Amino acid sequence: MSRVLKILFFALLVKPLVLVIIGLNSRFRHKLPTSGPAVIAANHNSHLDTLVLISLYPLAKIHRLRPVAAADYFLSKNFLAWFSLNIIGIIPIDRKNSNNRDEMLNACHDALDQGDILILFPEGTRGEPEKTSELKKGIYHLIKDRNDTKITPVMIHGLGRSLPRGEALFVPFNCDVVVGDALPKSTTADELINQLSNAYEDLKSHCITLNRD
Amino acid sequence: MQFLAKIPSHSLYAMIIVIGLLSIATIVTIIFKYKNPEKNHTELKQRIISWWWIIGLLFVFLSISKNTAIIFFGFLSFLALKEFISIIPTRHIDRNVLFWVYISIPFQYYWVADSWYGMFIIFIPVYLFLFMPMRMVINGATDGFIKAAGVLHWVAMLTVFSISHIAYLIVLPEKNLNAGPMGLVLFLILMTEFNDVCQYLWGKLLGKDKIIPKVSPNKTWAGFFGGVASITLLSGFIGPTLTPLNTLESFGAGMIISLAGFIGDVVISSVKRDLSIKDSGSLIPGHGGILDRMDSLLYTAPLFFHYLYYLHY
Known part of the structure; x- marks a missing residue:
């Protein structure tokens, strides 16, 4: 049932809106993982990031896309919780409970074992519009013991202008979505964070909506 | 098929010729691909497919009704406004001013549909231009105010005001009954696009000395003069069939x-060069963004419109 709702929501609302109102400059889309288990690590500036990333996939596959999201925010209100869990298909993560890290990641592992594609925002927060915040290390702990899962970095730029944090007025802007090569296996958290931030820097050079003043 | 019967004969012939030319280009591309499979x-393929989409959408929307x-x-x-403000630097605080530029579009095109020429011609340069700085003052950010105001005005001028001139051609009183209101639009758009193609071809054939190497390394004097001569001549033949203009006009x-198309092209090229980007978007595969395709039209539309308006309306 929720799969049908997700397909309807994306087919009738999100995909047309992304195509017409937002408008994507997508580069290297063919590098997106086509099947799970896989992790997409994107930068985070707007709630629209998640919707845009899922809409890059064909309707037959969108139920495989599972954004990892903060439980304290998305499960806080009844409707938002129902919508996030059933329509978007988020995996809620309890950020406050960091002393129990393995348990926190259990739901992610279950999804990966099923062959899902996880959407992670290593910055952890939407932060300042169009600025990349410090990358968190949770993503390393998720994949360190998994040899079947690769991380694909994705740079999104421009959505923070369309719908920035804390503002209700939506103003259409085109946005860039640049997909990078899957990262090679890393042995430490710092190495992974380094690889990721280098990848983001490189992908940024393909963004055309970036203001180079 | 009923709506085909409503298309005035000269406009219908023009559409058929364009579809014929595009079919030839498609066949040539397929043969070329067959003979050089390694390339x-x-x-090229994307470009041709996109041309079919552009021509198809234009012809269908022109044929159904004026509105x-x-x-x-x-x-x-x-689309042009969205693309333009996405690539140029704008201040974050001016988002709500840009919102009003978007809102101006339905108004501007409503004046067109209403054939209210007086309002159509002043709405952007008087009302919107005076309103935007006021809205910016209410926001209260004075750092970079002048530059931001300049950018917003220019963007509205090119993407809303210029393009709406194409639409106003449709509501002008019919003076060439064989071509109908859509004849003017077809003439403007076809000549503008042929001009792009001719300047490119003449430049490839004979081009040597560059006109403005700092802006566009592909623009040569031979391409420019070749384009102007070809389009002037071609217009002399086609103009009287699709517009109220006589041969000399x-x-x-x-x-x-031809002149305006060249200028529109290099103006948008300068914008892209300033931003160090190659294409303004990726909406039209093989062409780039909507501005990459419409750059010449931003200049040809108002200039052709007012030339015609002065002579015949």
């Missing part, structure tokens, strides 16, 4: 379109 043809054509051009304004229209 990468993706971009669908006006909505179509209004939508192009929206049509030569003039061709020259205006």
Whole structure:
């Protein structure tokens, strides 16, 4: 049932809106993982990031896309919780409970074992519009013991202008979505964070909506 | 098929000729691909497919009714505006001013549909231009105020005001009954696009000395003069069939379109060069963004419109 709702929501609302109102400059889309288990690590500036990333996939596959999201925010209100869990298909993560890290990641592992594609925002927060915040290390702990899962970095730029944090007025802007090569296996958290931030820097050079003043 | 019967004969012939030319280009591309299988043809192929989409959408929306054509051009304004403000630097605080530029589009195209010429011609340069700085003052950010105001005005001028001139051609009183209101639009758009192609071809054939190497390394004097001569001549023949212009006036229209098309092209090239980007978007595969395709039209539309308006309305 929720799969049908997700397909309807994306087919009738999100995909047309992304195509017409937002408008994507997508580069290297063919590098997106086509099947799970896989992790997409994107930068985070707007709630629209998640919707845009899922809409890059064909309707037959969108139920495989599972954004990892903060439980304290998305499960806080009844409707938002129902919508996030059933329509978007988020995996809620309890950020406050960091002393129990393995348990926190259990739901992610279950999804990966099923062959899902996880959407992670290593910055952890939407932060300042169009600025990349410090990358968190949770993503390393998720994949360190998994040899079947690769991380694909994705740079999104421009959505923070369309719908920035804390503002209700939506103003259409085109946005860039640049997909990078899957990262090679890393042995430490710092190495992974380094690889990721280098990848983001490189992908940024393909963004055309970036203001180079 | 009923709506085909409503298309005035000269406009219908023009559409058929364009579809014929595009079919020839498609066949040539397929043969070329067959003979040189080792080369990468993706971009050429995308370009041709995109041309079919552009021509197809334009012809269909022009043929259905005046209002669908006006909505179509209004939508192009929206896409062009969105693309323009996405690539140029704007202040974050001016988002709500940009919102009003978007809102100006339905108003501007409503004046067109209403054939209210007086309002159509002053709405952007008087009302919107005076309103935007006021809205910016309410926001209260004075750092970079002048530059931001300049950018916003220019963007509205090119993407809303210029493009709406194409739509106004449709509501002008019919003076060439064989071509109908859509004849003017077809003439403007076809001549503008042929001009792009001719300048490119003449440049490839004979081009040596560059006109403005700092802006566009592909623009040569030979391409420029070749384009102006070809389009002036071609317009002289086509103008009287699609517009109320006589042969002599049509030569003039061709020259205006050719010169203005060149200028529109290099103006948008300068914008992209300033931003160090190659394409303004990726909406039209093989062509780039909507501005990459409409750059010449931003200049040819108002200039052709006012030339025609002065002579015949």
